[in-house]
Amino acid sequence: MQVSYKNQRRCRDKYEMWSPLKFLLYLGLLPLFFKSGILLAEEFDKRQASMVCNEVQKPRQIKCDYRYDPKISVQQMRGFIDAKEIQLDSKVITAFPSPEEKSAVLIMIDVSDNRRAETIKVKVIPSVKKILDHRKVHQSFGLAVFDSEVKILTPFISDPEPLKNSLSDIKVVGLATELYKSLLTGIDTLKKQDAQRKILIIFSDGKAEDTSFSLAEVLGAAKDAGVSVLSVGHAERGSDAAYLQNLQKLASDTFGFYIDSSGDNQAPDLFKPLQRLEAGGRVVISAEDLFGDHQIQLALDQSGKESITLTQRISMSDSRPMQARITANFISHWYFWMLGFVMMCFLGYFAYHIYRKRRINSDQHKPYAALVELDLKGTRHLLSRSATRLGRGRINDLKFTNDTVSTNHAEIHRQRDGSVLITDLSSSNGILVNNVKVAASILYSGDVIEIGEVRLRYEKLGG
Numbered sequence: 001m002q003v004s005y006k007n008q009r010r011c012r013d014k015y016e017m018w019s020p021l022k023f024l025l026y027l028g029l030l031p032l033f034f035k036s037g038i039l040l041a042e043e044f045d046k047r048q049a050s051m052v053c054n055e056v057q058k059p060r061q062i063k064c065d066y067r068y069d070p071k072i073s074v075q076q077m078r079g080f081i082d083a084k085e086i087q088l089d090s091k092v093i094t095a096f097p098s099p100e101e102k103s104a105v106l107i108m109i110d111v112s113d114n115r116r117a118e119t120i121k122v123k124v125i126p127s128v129k130k131i132l133d134h135r136k137v138h139q140s141f142g143l144a145v146f147d148s149e150v151k152i153l154t155p156f157i158s159d160p161e162p163l164k165n166s167l168s169d170i171k172v173v174g175l176a177t178e179l180y181k182s183l184l185t186g187i188d189t190l191k192k193q194d195a196q197r198k199i200l201i202i203f204s205d206g207k208a209e210d211t212s213f214s215l216a217e218v219l220g221a222a223k224d225a226g227v228s229v230l231s232v233g234h235a236e237r238g239s240d241a242a243y244l245q246n247l248q249k250l251a252s253d254t255f256g257f258y259i260d261s262s263g264d265n266q267a268p269d270l271f272k273p274l275q276r277l278e279a280g281g282r283v284v285i286s287a288e289d290l291f292g293d294h295q296i297q298l299a300l301d302q303s304g305k306e307s308i309t310l311t312q313r314i315s316m317s318d319s320r321p322m323q324a325r326i327t328a329n330f331i332s333h334w335y336f337w338m339l340g341f342v343m344m345c346f347l348g349y350f351a352y353h354i355y356r357k358r359r360i361n362s363d364q365h366k367p368y369a370a371l372v373e374l375d376l377k378g379t380r381h382l383l384s385r386s387a388t389r390l391g392r393g394r395i396n397d398l399k400f401t402n403d404t405v406s407t408n409h410a411e412i413h414r415q416r417d418g419s420v421l422i423t424d425l426s427s428s429n430g431i432l433v434n435n436v437k438v439a440a441s442i443l444y445s446g447d448v449i450e451i452g453e454v455r456l457r458y459e460k461l462g463g
Helices: 002-041 114-133 160-167 179-191 215-225 238-252 271-276 322-332 334-364
Strands: 049-056 061-068 074-081 084-086 093-095 103-110 139-146 150-157 197-204 227-233 257-260 280-286 292-302 308-316 369-373 380-383 387-391 410-414 420-424 431-433 436-438 440-442 448-451 454-460
Touching: 049 292, 049 308, 061 292, 061 308, 074 280, 103 114, 103 150, 103 179, 114 139, 114 160, 114 197, 114 271, 139 160, 139 179, 150 160, 150 179, 179 197, 179 215, 179 227, 197 238, 215 227, 215 238, 227 238, 238 257, 257 271, 322 334, 420 431, 436 440
Parallel strands: 103 139, 103 197, 197 227, 227 257
Antiparallel strands: 049 061, 061 280, 074 084, 074 292, 093 280, 139 150, 292 308, 369 380, 369 454, 387 410, 410 420, 420 440, 431 436, 431 448, 448 454
C-alpha cells in the first residue's frame, strides 16, 4: 500500500509540473504559426517583385529599392513600418533609376544560320541601333554573337559608338546553334555586373542543337542571377515557327517580353519594352526615431487584383545611452513588460505551490519515530504515518503474532502540534506505558509500551 501511494504521488507531481510546462510550450509555439503565415505570404518569385532596404546616416533614413514585373499595373503604393501605415508621396518616392542605380543590358545575336544574314542586316542591326540611340545615362550595354560558341564583340560600356561600330563586324558563320549553353554564358556575364537591373536581349530563331543543357537550366540560372529576358524571334521558314516557343518560354518565365518579328519587314522597336523592364524605383523613409529591429513593408496595389506585399526586416543602429534605450523600450513595449511580469508572478506562484505541496508531502511521509521490540532480535519499526495501527489482524500497519495481542490492539496518532498519542482500541489486555495501564497517553522518547506480552520502546527521531 505504501509503494502504491508513493507511485500515485509521483504521477500527480509530474502532472502538476507538466501542466505549466505544457502551457508555456503552447504559448511559445504561437509565434511560429504567425511566422509561417508570413512566410507563405512572401513565397513568390523575387523577379516578379522584390525590395532591398538599407539604413542611411546623416540624416537617418531607410532607403528601399524596389522593382516589379513590367506586366504588373501598379495603381497605388502604400508603406508600413511594424504594420503601421506611413505616408508615401512624390517627395519620398522616386522612379528607377536613382542617381547611383544602374542597368546592365547584354545584347546577344544568333549567327548560326546562313539564312539569317539578311534578317540581321535588315532587322537586327537597325533595332540595336535604335536602342543605342535612346540609351540613358544609367544604362551600360554589351554586345555578343553566338553559334556553337559565344563571342563578346564589345564589353559593357556606356558609350554607344563602339557598339555601333561593332555591328559591322557581325558575320553569319553557319555553325551549330548551341542556344542553351550560349544563354548560360550570357546570364553568367550579367550576373557579375554591378547593376540593379540585369537584362538580356536575344535575337534568334529559337533553335537549340545542344543536348548537354536544357531550357530549365537556363531559367534556373536567370532566376538565380535576377536576369529578365527580352527575346526577339524570327523564323526564316514557316516550318521553323515551332522553335520560337523556346524564346516565348524564356521571356515569360523570366518576367520579360517576347516579340515575334517574323511577319514584319521593319526592325522591331525595343525601346518601350526595355523601359518597362526597368519598372520600379526607390522609397526614402525618415528614420530619426527608429532604433533596433523593424519590419518594412511596401504594398503594391493592382487594379482588380490582390496587392503584392514586399517585406523586409531591418536592424537600425542605436547610439543612444543605455538608460535612454531601456526607458524608450519600456514605453514602446510596456504591454510586453507587463505580460512578462504577470507571467513571472504566475510561474513564481506555481513553483511555490508545487514546492510547498512537495514539502508537506515529504514531511508527512518522513519517519518521525521508531518502535523497537525489546527482545533478542530488536526489530525496529519506523513510524511515518499520521495514524499507525498495532494488532494481530492483517489490516494493521504493524502486525504481531503473539496471542496476547488483540486483533486491533492500539493506535499511535501523530497530532497537529507534533505530539504523539497512543490509544487503546478496547483490547483484551490493554496497554501499559512505563508499567502504567492507560487508555490513552502522550509518548515521549524512551517510553516503554506493552501490548500484551510484546514490549516496545518508543524512540523519537530528529531530535
